[in-house]
Amino acid sequence: MNLQRQPTALRSLGVNARAFSRDFIGYLVLILLLGGMGWIEIVQPGDLSLPKLTGGLLTLDMLTRVGLFTIVLVGLNLLMGYAGQVSLGQAAFYGMGAFFSAILTTRAAALGIPASLSQAWWWAWLVMFAGMLLTGACAYLIGVPILRLRGHYLAMATLGMGVVVYVLLKENLAVPQLNLTGGFDGVHSIPRLRIGDFVIWPVTRYFVLVWFFTFLVIALGLNIVNSRYGRVLRAIHASQSAAESVGVAVHKSKAQIFALSAALASLAGSLYAHFQAAVIPATFGFGESLELVIMSSVGGLASIWGAPFGAFAVLLLKELLRTQLRVVFPGVKGEFEAIAFGVLLIVIMISMPEGLTTGMLKAYRRWRAARVLKQEIAESLEPLGMK
Amino acid sequence: MNILEVTKLCKQFGGIMALHRVTFQVARGEIFAIIGPNGAGKTTLFNLVSGALPASSGEMRYKTELLNGLLPHQIAARGLVRTFQTVQVFGNMTVLENVMVGRHTKTRYGMLDAALRLPAARAEEKRLRADALARLELVGLAPRANESAAALSFGQQRVLEAARALALDPDLIMLDEPGAGLTRAEVEDLDRLIQRLQKQGITVVLVEHNMELVMGIADRVMVLEYGQKIAEGTPLQVQHNERVIAAYLGADTFPIG
Ligand SMILES: Nc1ncnc2c1ncn2[C@@H]1O[C@H](COP(=O)(O)OP(=O)(O)OP(=O)(O)O)[C@@H](O)[C@H]1O
Ligand SMILES: [Mg+2]
Numbered sequence: 001m002n003l004q005r006q007p008t009a010l011r012s013l014g015v016n017a018r019a020f021s022r023d024f025i026g027y028l029v030l031i032l033l034l035g036g037m038g039w040i041e042i043v044q045p046g047d048l049s050l051p052k053l054t055g056g057l058l059t060l061d062m063l064t065r066v067g068l069f070t071i072v073l074v075g076l077n078l079l080m081g082y083a084g085q086v087s088l089g090q091a092a093f094y095g096m097g098a099f100f101s102a103i104l105t106t107r108a109a110a111l112g113i114p115a116s117l118s119q120a121w122w123w124a125w126l127v128m129f130a131g132m133l134l135t136g137a138c139a140y141l142i143g144v145p146i147l148r149l150r151g152h153y154l155a156m157a158t159l160g161m162g163v164v165v166y167v168l169l170k171e172n173l174a175v176p177q178l179n180l181t182g183g184f185d186g187v188h189s190i191p192r193l194r195i196g197d198f199v200i201w202p203v204t205r206y207f208v209l210v211w212f213f214t215f216l217v218i219a220l221g222l223n224i225v226n227s228r229y230g231r232v233l234r235a236i237h238a239s240q241s242a243a244e245s246v247g248v249a250v251h252k253s254k255a256q257i258f259a260l261s262a263a264l265a266s267l268a269g270s271l272y273a274h275f276q277a278a279v280i281p282a283t284f285g286f287g288e289s290l291e292l293v294i295m296s297s298v299g300g301l302a303s304i305w306g307a308p309f310g311a312f313a314v315l316l317l318k319e320l321l322r323t324q325l326r327v328v329f330p331g332v333k334g335e336f337e338a339i340a341f342g343v344l345l346i347v348i349m350i351s352m353p354e355g356l357t358t359g360m361l362k363a364y365r366r367w368r369a370a371r372v373l374k375q376e377i378a379e380s381l382e383p384l385g386m387k
Numbered sequence: 388m389n390i391l392e393v394t395k396l397c398k399q400f401g402g403i404m405a406l407h408r409v410t411f412q413v414a415r416g417e418i419f420a421i422i423g424p425n426g427a428g429k430t431t432l433f434n435l436v437s438g439a440l441p442a443s444s445g446e447m448r449y450k451t452e453l454l455n456g457l458l459p460h461q462i463a464a465r466g467l468v469r470t471f472q473t474v475q476v477f478g479n480m481t482v483l484e485n486v487m488v489g490r491h492t493k494t495r496y497g498m499l500d501a502a503l504r505l506p507a508a509r510a511e512e513k514r515l516r517a518d519a520l521a522r523l524e525l526v527g528l529a530p531r532a533n534e535s536a537a538a539l540s541f542g543q544q545r546v547l548e549a550a551r552a553l554a555l556d557p558d559l560i561m562l563d564e565p566g567a568g569l570t571r572a573e574v575e576d577l578d579r580l581i582q583r584l585q586k587q588g589i590t591v592v593l594v595e596h597n598m599e600l601v602m603g604i605a606d607r608v609m610v611l612e613y614g615q616k617i618a619e620g621t622p623l624q625v626q627h628n629e630r631v632i633a634a635y636l637g638a639d640t641f642p643i644g
Contacts, residue, residue, distance in 0.1 A: 223504045227512070231480065234477060235480070239477065245475075245552070246551060247464040248488070250460065260498070302479075
């Protein structure tokens with residue numbers, strides 16, 4: 001009995017250590033990559049810069065976008081990868097955050113908000129936070145009925161929700177007199193974020209800000225995954241009836257994670273608004289929702305680390321196609337980008353159905369296992385003199 | 388005193404009467420077995436009592452509280468748990484994590500505690516791990532705590548499912564054919580486990596086709612056929628009941644002894 005107990009205790013330590021070291025490696029890789037690229041761009045050693053080094057492929061602008069998408073994707077991965085609930089309307093929440101920030105920082109006077117508030121440096125931050133709460137609350141209310149649906153039905157319902165929000169943004173929330181969302185043209189002249197008098201701009205500063213939030217969100221996501229909430233999400237994914245049978249309030253849990261993913265999307269939306277200084281509804285339509293799902297799948301659905309790598313891989317791929325396709329095949333038109341993008345996606349998903357992160361991890365494990373096996377065979381043959 | 392009282396329970400699926408006016412009581416602390424040929428309505432009975440399906444009519448009471456209309460998770464939280472005939476472990480988790488989910492309702496820390504990994508969350512997680520490991524120890528799965536639940540044999544998955552249900556500290560556990568697919572040795576372990584549960588004061592309702600197991604440990608047996616109760620009594624009484632023998636005529640599982 002004692003003999004049995006000891007390895008159990010050791011193994012339980014072992015698993016923790018593995019999870020810890022995996023996360024540690026994730027952080028390390030990301031920090032080194034971003035830190036290195038940020039450093040080159042900010043310090044510009046020996047007149048080098050990121051665009052010069054990479055032929056215009058990598059810019060701080062692009063890396064900032066990766067950060068923004070990562071924030072959305074962490075939420076989406078919790079929802080889709082862990083809980084198994086599809087959302088084809090996640091861009092709606094992204095858009096809600098973006099427009100909430102845009103409207104309340106540019107049309108405050110029209111809304112009767114005193115200048116003493118709306119001119120204060122912290123106003124935009126307050127709006128960002130309020131936007132998260134509001135979007136989260138909206139998602140909870142929408143989520144309670146629609147998350148009862150499963151599979152394709154849920155996909156259709158979230159898709160419908162995305163369309164409704166998109167149309168509302170485009171049609172001025174159905175009250176054209178106020179012209180809050182600016183209709184098709186959207187809202188522009190959105191102020192930069194500030195801390196006191198310190199303006200978080202140009203992009204070098206904004207890049208640091210966005211990635212500060214991104215790391216925070218990744219850390220929170222990892223903590224949730226390893227908590228009672230994370231386990232419940234996976235339980236729901238595996239068997240809803242079994243989860244219920246042990247006292248898990250399945251519908252409530254699903255609505256909660258939907259709300260959390262929406263709040264994260266809203267945060268990213270707000271940060272996007274202050275990054276672009278202009279927002280238009282077209283950015284937050286079905287195409288964007290689809291792209292988010294693609295990034296999520298490419299990175300690896302059931303992994304928080306899939307988020308940054310999925311976002312990076314897809315943005316890089318699109319940029320590559322945009323700039324290189326014409327070099328390789330002169331005279332091709334824009335549609336070929338979309339076709340090539342689609343074909344590459346299919347190739348990626350067939351070769352690594354669990355996404356890049358899990359796929360590469362598995363490939364590495366296979367490679368290591370093969371190497372160990374080879375060594376073992378060699379060692380066992382040695383005494384026989386059969387090397 | 389009765390822990391479970393079912394009165395004139397009916398369940399209709401379209402034209403099929405899966406259960407018809409079934410009435411029985413389970414006393415606190417006993418091992419109550421439900422047997423009957425395939426399609427007799429045993430699993431349906433579990434589905435109704437556990438809240439997975441709504442009853443067509445009739446009444447179910449647990450500790451005098453009416454169960455009709457309660458949701459599955461509410462019923463489980465009251466200490467009435469069930470396992471499934473078709474095993475439903477969480478294959479995407481480790482064995483230990485499966486049991487930890489079973490103890491979900493016994494943990495309190497909030498989403499914020501979890502996201503920030505506050506001391507409250509960490510302390511509770513630690514206790515939760517220990518509690519879950521203790522349940523695995525009870526059923527003999529502790530050495531495999533950190534393996535994927537999907538890697539367990541069929542029989543072990545059944546045992547894991549029981550451990551997961553036991554993690555709730557239930558007062559009443561309903562086991563749906565826990566012996567199906569188990570090896571002879573595993574059935575003996577199961578037999579011992581059920582008796583140990585009884586000693587701990589847990590009431591066991593058991594649906595099982597293995598008559599040797601049933602007749603060996605059940606205090607009372609109820610027999611269902613075509614959704615109706617045809618007999619009830621001690622194992623000995625049931626084995627000598629004319630209707631029961633007729634119902635099982637031709638079936639090679641019964642009678643024994
Ligand atoms: N969800 C359902 N929808 C329609 N019919 C059902 C449903 N569940 C059970 N039935 C029917 O109800 C009857 C009783 O089925 P049930 O599964 O309760 O039997 P059982 O006694 O558990 O049988 P077994 O020993 O094979 O497990 C069967 O005729 C079955 O086809
Ligand atoms: Mg059955």
